[in-house]
Amino acid sequence: MINNLSKICAAILLVSSAANANEQTVYQFPEVQSASVAQLHMLEKDSVEYWQRVSGKELKRGVPVFVNQAEHFIRIAPKARFESGEVFKPRDLQLDKFSVSDANAQQLPMHAIAAREQMQNAGFTDGSVGLKLGQVNAKAMLKTSQALNDNDTYLVHVNEKGSRNALHAKTQFKVNDQQQRVGMQLSMGQKRVKDNEVQLSLYSPEGEQLDVRYENGEAVFTYPLETLGAANGYYELEANVETKVNGQTVKRSIKMPFVNSSQTITMDNAKVTALGNNQYQAWVPVQVTDSGRYAIRATLTGKGDKGERVKLATVEVAKQIDNYDQFMMPFSVSKAAKAPFELVDIELTDQTRMLKFAQGQ
């Protein structure tokens, strides 16, 4: 019943807070929450695919496709082109115009798998078509007899499902603002990918391509990153790798997201007051570097009968903060405990930019 009561109290607090957008939103969790697990520092991923942008002219002349196993799929998609302030969308592709040949221009068998409508049914709504080589040949040339514009752009996307030659990437997920490098380890099997085998691209959350180079296991940016947080999506590093495995060329592409982070909120010591009747208030002074909506989540603790620290309740509070301010965290608890009362498992969140900070980080 006390639990129900605290829920109802919390709901009333919310009705109160909703009346003014600048006031706090308060939520008391039905149960004490465990400490926030460690922040996400690294991301790992494997790729058995590659993609490559080619021009209409190249596609008409013949583009090498690197396929090393029978199980594979080749997707070709028209891509937009930006020129003189205008966006050009290329002509749709005709599957029956594609053919495959070897290095001596001898025709190789090819299976036309999916025309535009069928690719659309599979979720590829960009005008893609799909095909497969009838004979695995690492030197196959893919070409079309369709009258494409020379300057139009197309994507050749090759997937070798289950391939042993998977590119493995391990990258830093959270980058501190002004840090102009990100750890990015690339390997294939036991072999570490060399710097000169990597072509690296960097894209902002807004899709803008930025200068970057790959240097000894790190992506190094020419300029500091501008967008803070993940509210508009992530920065992405795209690595295109071409290497030799047992004498055969293997190409792989991989994209790794990361967030550009800055400690936009810091807190001072909290002060906890017991109001009686199992009600408590914690006042937490904070300072922010950028105005926005911020939140704090914390668990109230007190001393048990044997002097042990007891977790009493977890509350989250959010409000708009422009500079210096303080959160008032109301706790309604069902367990009896003694002073001193303290907050633990504190997590601060910048909701405007989507950044999380465990206290002490």
Added chain:
Amino acid sequence: MKIKTLSLVPALVLAAGMSHSAFAAQGVAFVHGTGQQTDAYNDYWTGSFVNTVRQGLPNTSNYTVINCDFEQYMWADGAAGCLAGQLTTFINNKNITDLTLITHSNGGNVVRWILSNPTWDSRFPNIINKVTRTIALAPSSGGTPLADAVVAGNSFEQSLGWLLGYGNDAVKQQQVSWMASYNAQWLYGTPNRPSLPSRFETVVGSDVDSAVWDSDSYCGGYQNQVALEVTQNWLDSCSDGFLNCSSQSLAGTVWFTDKSRTKGSEPLSHQQSRRNCFGLPDMIKNRI
């Protein structure tokens, strides 16, 4: 901030002490997946599905079908904000005290955003306090490699705000590594993360029956065999044609995997898990 709670306590104690059933008003909300819906009742779920499920309510009129823009990121105002607005209106208009959410696909992620980020929006706490259960049909909790494939090589198009129709923010969000980051920091209910505040039960689609001679293949619209041949290049052997089973079962608890309970032990493809196929809505009706 002025908080006037103490004077209300006696009344609240009285209210809380009264029988729960005296107040309980049970409701159901149907939450669609990726896409911008204006008539999800007809275009996404179909009346046959909705009207079967709502028969499980004490008051069959206590239901709502959500129509939002889930092409946006799950936290966006047009996504979670829109969902919060429609749920709040439904809760208030019908005095709902006990709300079951039925989600499909990415709708499960938008709901998990609300349940995991209680102060993101001042409307969220009241919704969280009313939601007693989510039945998540084929939720994309772990994302899908198909989203990665669709987005591959699209960085330039992203800068055009997806105007060319090559994808949208919800597709970007459902890339496997992106969902891994959200699950690790922003969403509850996955392993080694805090639990969601209410039950989140998933229905997992494990296979696709697409034989042209099998009439069951046609339930919910024929699943194109060629399309499947394409998507299987990115998916595990256990999938519903769009999502791997591992993604669907990543958050919450698995209520059942299709063949274990469906009529004729038929699998539920990603399209079929939101349609009146193989007894699915009847099972949900009996669950709520």
